[in-house]
Amino acid sequence: xxxxxLADVACSIARATDLFGxxxxxxxxxxxxxxxxxFDDLAHDLGISRKVLAARLSRLVEEGVLVRERYQxxxxxxxxRATPKGEELYPVLLALMEWGDRWYAGPAGPPxxxxxxxxxxxxxxxxxxxxxxxxxxxxxxxxxxGPGGRxxxxxxxxGPLLTAREDAPGAERPAEV
Amino acid sequence: xxxxxLADVACSIARATDLFGxxxxxxxxxxxxxxxxxFDDLAHDLGISRKVLAARLSRLVEEGVLVRERYQxxxxxxxxRATPKGEELYPVLLALMEWGDRWYAGPAGPPxxxxxxxxxxxxxxxxxxxxxxxxxxxxxxxxxxGPGGRxxxxxxxxGPLLTAREDAPGAERPAEV
DNA sequence: ACCCATAAGTTCCCTCAGGGAACTCGGGTA
DNA sequence: TACCCGAGTTCCCTGAGGGAACTTATGGGT
Numbered sequence: 001x002x003x004x005x006l007a008d009v010a011c012s013i014a015r016a017t018d019l020f021g022x023x024x025x026x027x028x029x030x031x032x033x034x035x036x037x038x039f040d041d042l043a044h045d046l047g048i049s050r051k052v053l054a055a056r057l058s059r060l061v062e063e064g065v066l067v068r069e070r071y072q073x074x075x076x077x078x079x080x081r082a083t084p085k086g087e088e089l090y091p092v093l094l095a096l097m098e099w100g101d102r103w104y105a106g107p108a109g110p111p112x113x114x115x116x117x118x119x120x121x122x123x124x125x126x127x128x129x130x131x132x133x134x135x136x137x138x139x140x141x142x143x144x145x146g147p148g149g150r151x152x153x154x155x156x157x158x159g160p161l162l163t164a165r166e167d168a169p170g171a172e173r174p175a176e177v
Numbered sequence: 178x179x180x181x182x183l184a185d186v187a188c189s190i191a192r193a194t195d196l197f198g199x200x201x202x203x204x205x206x207x208x209x210x211x212x213x214x215x216f217d218d219l220a221h222d223l224g225i226s227r228k229v230l231a232a233r234l235s236r237l238v239e240e241g242v243l244v245r246e247r248y249q250x251x252x253x254x255x256x257x258r259a260t261p262k263g264e265e266l267y268p269v270l271l272a273l274m275e276w277g278d279r280w281y282a283g284p285a286g287p288p289x290x291x292x293x294x295x296x297x298x299x300x301x302x303x304x305x306x307x308x309x310x311x312x313x314x315x316x317x318x319x320x321x322x323g324p325g326g327r328x329x330x331x332x333x334x335x336g337p338l339l340t341a342r343e344d345a346p347g348a349e350r351p352a353e354v
Numbered sequence: 355a356c357c358c359a360t361a362a363g364t365t366c367c368c369t370c371a372g373g374g375a376a377c378t379c380g381g382g383t384a
Numbered sequence: 385t386a387c388c389c390g391a392g393t394t395c396c397c398t399g400a401g402g403g404a405a406c407t408t409a410t411g412g413g414t
Binding site: 013014020021088090100105113119123127129132134137141142146 | 188189190191192193194195197198199200201202203204207210211259262264265266267268269270271272273274275276277278279280281282283284285286287288289290291292293294295296298299300301302303304305306307308309310311313314315316317318319320321322323324325
Binding site: 215216217220227228230231252253254255 | 360361362363364365
């Protein structure tokens with residue numbers, strides 16, 4: 001499943017993509033979180049090969065993202081539900097959906113809306129600063145080494161944070177926001 | 178590159194994962210957005226096969242997520258930079274990183290920090306409601322059919338919307354927010 | 355002039371993960 | 385008894401990915 005030992009890398013994005021960086025996994029989580037929890041339903045809905053679906057589900061269960069639960073005794077039937085760890089992938093799905101809506105929605109508009117029950121309005125998800133609530137963008141953030149990062153030679157952080165090479169690019173990022 | 182014609186499905190998550198639902202693509206975007214923009218640097222940094230890197234980069238350029246730019250004439254040298262469409266993938270990366278931090282950071286803490294230049298503090302990204310600023314969770318949201326989706330029997334929403342596709346090849350520009 | 359280095363790919367071979375479809379297994383239901 | 389159902393598992397086959405060598409254009413060192 002793992003192309004490279006990404007899971008061992010000191011980068012949380014790499015750790016996350018090791019599990020989640022697969023189109024099927026994202027779509028499985030989307031389905032499970034929206035109520036499609038049974039094997040056959042998932043297989044039909046996604047058009048995924050049953051073999052791969054079984055592999056993905058057991059990986060997700062191993063990782064503690066889903067649990068396999070019996071929802072009926074006679075005959076015995078199992079389905080899959082999200083754990084808290086799985087539910088917390090929701091922001092990733094929202095971010096993907098928002099991006100897809102912005103760049104691929106047809107003239108009619110996006111295929112789905114998200115209603116926020118808290119304020120009762122249809123909304124769009126924004127990646128906000130936990131402290132001040134302002135949107136976080138490439139332009140208004142920097143990545144710094146964290147406590148859990150091995151800070152040896154060759155260590156990278158969010159990204160490179162690199163030993164980098166500001167020598168290369170002539171024009172740096174246009175810093176629009 | 179596409180396992181199934183996910184890109185044609187009327188679900189923005191499916192559309193997004195068709196491009197982004199690949200561990201390498203996510204990591205490439207992480208690198209490019211943090212300053213690793215040259216082919217060899219990316220190849221080294223990611224440990225990706227050069228063949229696959231070339232394929233991913235040209236796909237990302239095709240999709241308008243990256244641009245290939247000449248940063249030096251003699252000898253001719255090219256590198257890759259994010260377009261606005263590419264920069265808008267940042268929230269997805271932040272969401273992945275946040276999840277990875279929460280569930281995989283060692284006792285020492287996360288490997289990287291995000292400093293929000295707006296308020297000057299190290300922060301964590303929160304998926305917030307664009308209207309009221311409250312965090313969006315599985316529990317406090319519902320998914321409803323959107324204007325660009327089909328509302329027939331069997332239609333799902335956050336999900337496939339799967340009979341789908343009448344509006345598939347849609348416009349490229351997102352509505353300005 | 356000659357040799358080596360660098361950046362950015364391309365090409366080749368080989369393995370293994372994914373698609374597709376059939377098969378299994380436990381347990382109903384008519 | 386015969387026939388469904390849900391939930392997987394097994395089989396074969398193709399093609400995407402890993403790894404390493406090769407290419408092209410240019411510059412530097414001696």
